Amino acid sequence: xxxxxxxxxxxxxxxxxxxxxxxxxxxxxxxxxxxxxxxxxxxxxxxxxxxxxxxxxxxxxxxxxxxxxxxxxxxxxxxxxxxxxxxxxxxxxxxxxxxxxxxxxxxxxxxxxxxxxxxxxxxxxxxxxxxxxxxxxxxxxxxxxxxxxxxxxxxxxxxxxxxxxxxxxxxxxxxxxxxxxxxxxxxxxxxxxxxxxxxxxxxxxxxxxxxxxxxxxxxxxxxxxxxxxxxxxxxxxxxxxxxxxxxxxxxxxxxxxxxxxxxxxxxxxxxxxxxxxxxxxxxx
Amino acid sequence: xxxxxxxxxxxxxxxxxxxxxxxxxxxxxxxxxxxxxxxxxxxxxxxxxxxxxxxxxxxxxxxxxxxxxxxxxxxxxxxxxxxxxxxxxxxxxxxxxxxxxxxxxxxxxxxxxxxxxxxxxxxxxxxxxxxxxxxxxxxxxxxxxxxxxxxxxxxxxxxxxxxxxxxxxxxxxxxxxxxxxxxxxxxxxxxxxxxxxxxxxxxxxxxxxxxxxxxxxxxxxxxxxxxxxxxxxxxxxxxxxxxxxxxxxxxxxxxxxxxxxxxxxxxxxxxxxxxxxxxxxxxx
Numbered sequence: 001x002x003x004x005x006x007x008x009x010x011x012x013x014x015x016x017x018x019x020x021x022x023x024x025x026x027x028x029x030x031x032x033x034x035x036x037x038x039x040x041x042x043x044x045x046x047x048x049x050x051x052x053x054x055x056x057x058x059x060x061x062x063x064x065x066x067x068x069x070x071x072x073x074x075x076x077x078x079x080x081x082x083x084x085x086x087x088x089x090x091x092x093x094x095x096x097x098x099x100x101x102x103x104x105x106x107x108x109x110x111x112x113x114x115x116x117x118x119x120x121x122x123x124x125x126x127x128x129x130x131x132x133x134x135x136x137x138x139x140x141x142x143x144x145x146x147x148x149x150x151x152x153x154x155x156x157x158x159x160x161x162x163x164x165x166x167x168x169x170x171x172x173x174x175x176x177x178x179x180x181x182x183x184x185x186x187x188x189x190x191x192x193x194x195x196x197x198x199x200x201x202x203x204x205x206x207x208x209x210x211x212x213x214x215x216x217x218x219x220x221x222x223x224x225x226x227x228x229x230x231x232x233x234x235x236x237x238x239x240x241x242x243x244x245x246x247x248x249x250x251x252x253x254x255x256x257x258x259x260x261x262x263x264x265x266x267x268x269x270x271x272x273x274x275x276x277x278x279x280x281x282x283x284x
Numbered sequence: 285x286x287x288x289x290x291x292x293x294x295x296x297x298x299x300x301x302x303x304x305x306x307x308x309x310x311x312x313x314x315x316x317x318x319x320x321x322x323x324x325x326x327x328x329x330x331x332x333x334x335x336x337x338x339x340x341x342x343x344x345x346x347x348x349x350x351x352x353x354x355x356x357x358x359x360x361x362x363x364x365x366x367x368x369x370x371x372x373x374x375x376x377x378x379x380x381x382x383x384x385x386x387x388x389x390x391x392x393x394x395x396x397x398x399x400x401x402x403x404x405x406x407x408x409x410x411x412x413x414x415x416x417x418x419x420x421x422x423x424x425x426x427x428x429x430x431x432x433x434x435x436x437x438x439x440x441x442x443x444x445x446x447x448x449x450x451x452x453x454x455x456x457x458x459x460x461x462x463x464x465x466x467x468x469x470x471x472x473x474x475x476x477x478x479x480x481x482x483x484x485x486x487x488x489x490x491x492x493x494x495x496x497x498x499x500x501x502x503x504x505x506x507x508x509x510x511x512x513x514x515x516x517x518x519x520x521x522x523x524x525x526x527x528x529x530x531x532x533x534x535x536x537x538x539x540x541x542x543x544x545x546x547x548x549x550x551x552x553x554x555x556x557x558x559x560x561x562x563x564x565x566x567x568x
Contacts, residue, residue: 006455107400110419110453116391135394136454143455169394170420171290171427 344417
């Protein structure tokens with residue numbers, strides 16, 4: 001079922017709850033690919049009923065970011081969801097989510113603001129307000145759907161860490177299930193933004209996963225000094241790569257470390273053909 | 285029943301929900317008085333089961349405010365609640381609510397931040413961060429108890445306006461019930477902070493309600509100019525009164541107006557014996 005209205009979703013989910021069924025939510029911005037598919041499959045395994053939200057959330061894009069050109073493929077998304085047995089696709093308008101005549105700023109809208117220490121690093125450093133927008137829309141979706149479980153991909157590692165922190169801090173009665181990154185055979189992490197890349201760009205983009213895999217194998221060989229591990233990246237980079245960050249931090253708290261350990265995660269953000277790509281890997 | 289743990293409350297409420305019972309929450313900071321009592325009575329009328337939370341929330345007090353000396357009267361609160369047939373009193377520790385070794389700042393904690401236009405006025409102007417703290421703890425309590433209804437007093441008018449805005453903006457599936465101000469026969473609005481006042485102080489504090497009542501009767505006589513209405517206050521004030529604000533604004537949006545109308549609310553904050561008191565009145 002495709003729903004555009006909050007009340008429609010609520011009414012349907014309420015029926016399920018009265019029957020004692022468990023509900024899973026997969027929040028997406030649409031442009032579904034095999035990464036989302038793995039979340040949907042996991043949700044189907046875990047829950048009686050599955051809701052996929054399909055909403056390109058304006059308040060998580062900065063003024064110079066790709067909100068307008070972000071891929072929107074609702075028909076294809078619907079087909080994929082129906083094939084997977086998704087019970088509801090919730091595709092609201094921005095008006096439905098934020099009200100008409102909205103001015104989407106913290107002058108007029110209540111925001112959920114994740115902790116500064118979790119935001120002022122990695123993607124949050126260049127994407128000011130991004131995670132406020134993410135947490136706000138995710139909490140809205142949680143309150144609209146009221147699922148028992150919600151599914152997020154490890155691809156957006158900082159996002160899932162911040163959402164888990166939000167759930168803990170605000171006592172949200174929902175269990176967060178984190179699912180592994182899905183990759184092309186080449187190693188490229190799946191992303192809706194890969195659609196922006198040319199064939200050559202996709203080849204150049206392989207450097208992200210190569211750098212991360214190399215860091216992991218260096219760690220396995222006994223190198224733990226974070227600076228040394230990060231330096232191994234340089235040999236992979238060409239003038240096709242505009243690196244934004246490469247960090248090795250704690251996988252739960254995002255704290256910087258000087259020595260990598262079994263709780264470390266390596267994260268990278270790099271522009272290829274001016275497309276901002278991210279990837280990450282657990283060192284253990 | 286007195287519960288100190290989040291899990292205890294959740295387990296009990298879940299039982300009720302399985303029986304199809306409706307649940308009301310009355311969030312308080314304890315030191316219960318007849319104002320709270322009116323909220324509890326309304327909750328009992330409205331819902332099958334009633335939870336009163338009794339928690340002096342550290343994150344809504346500024347560093348120079350009265351967190352440490354704020355009255356704590358759990359035994360008396362319990363007695364009153366039990367007499368009124370309250371089903372659960374939830375009195376968590378700060379550790380239970382915010383975690384041990386917590387550092388209660390937005391460096392490390394996810395906050396709910398109401399809109400700047402709602403905060404940067406009235407009480408929010410001098411109590412920096414106060415309403416962030418209020419919204420954060422209220423959303424936590426909502427998520428812990430998951431009530432159908434929550435009850436707030438009009439005494440804290442800005443608070444209830446901000447909470448209604450939060451509920452709307454974040455799609456919180458809870459209905460907010462606002463209850464009228466309860467006053468002593470003298471006209472003094474009930475407040476836990478009245479306990480700080482001497483007998484003389486209580487007399488001096490009557491000026492707040494007198495000013496508001498006078499503004500209302502001036503409005504009823506046809507005066508609508510906000511500045512003119514505000515000026516009527518001066519004749520009541522003595523050197524016992526340290527006025528913080530007197531404003532006439534829209535009762536839903538807190539917007540300033542030059543002309544009062546049927547949607548106007550007059551609000552006052554004034555210190556007497558260095559105790560900060562607030563009061564308000566609908567002009568119609």
